[in-house]
Amino acid sequence: MEKLFLHVCCGPCASYPLEFFQIERPSLNLELWFHNPNIHPKAEFNRRRDSLAFLALHHGLKVDFSSPYEPEKFMAELMKNPAPPERCRTCYALRFEAAAAEAAARGHQAFGTTLAFSRRQKHDLIMEEGGRAAKKHGLEFYYEDWRPGWHRGHEIARELGLYRQNYCGCIFSEFER
Numbered sequence: 001m002e003k004l005f006l007h008v009c010c011g012p013c014a015s016y017p018l019e020f021f022q023i024e025r026p027s028l029n030l031e032l033w034f035h036n037p038n039i040h041p042k043a044e045f046n047r048r049r050d051s052l053a054f055l056a057l058h059h060g061l062k063v064d065f066s067s068p069y070e071p072e073k074f075m076a077e078l079m080k081n082p083a084p085p086e087r088c089r090t091c092y093a094l095r096f097e098a099a100a101a102e103a104a105a106r107g108h109q110a111f112g113t114t115l116a117f118s119r120r121q122k123h124d125l126i127m128e129e130g131g132r133a134a135k136k137h138g139l140e141f142y143y144e145d146w147r148p149g150w151h152r153g154h155e156i157a158r159e160l161g162l163y164r165q166n167y168c169g170c171i172f173s174e175f176e177r
């Protein structure tokens, strides 16, 4: 694999994966893409976006932030079944479908996600929905279990002074924290 389209959810979750790629796969051409309509409210979206921009700058990388923030479309789908874990499945499916379509349009053969860093995410559903979206667009889903780097990732985020959120992203998770 020479290049990878990486869906990035936030700075803290990207901290360890970016270090991992730098050490383990220094020649890999990474394309970073921020697409997270699940984040509520807009001010929180902006804080996570800015924190990721700072991290990427630290690594000399660019992030594509051009994907529009459309929480109303996201919520319309989520509300069809808002009970967990199904709402998280929908949340992953929506973000991965968008990521896979974008990756295919840009000529990639694989896409992955920094959600695979978090101990709080549902990795079985990430693998299922990532695989489904990838297959639909003729891609591979790149899954790396980055959870062993949990402490290192948070150490990097602390060292760089990144904003570290205390809820997953959607309005439900904001109330559940």
Ligand code: SF4
Pocket: 038, 087, 088, 089, 091, 092, 168, 169, 170, 171, 172, 173
């Ligand atoms: S809890 Fe997190 S993964 Fe689940 S729906 Fe909300 S934002 Fe998405």
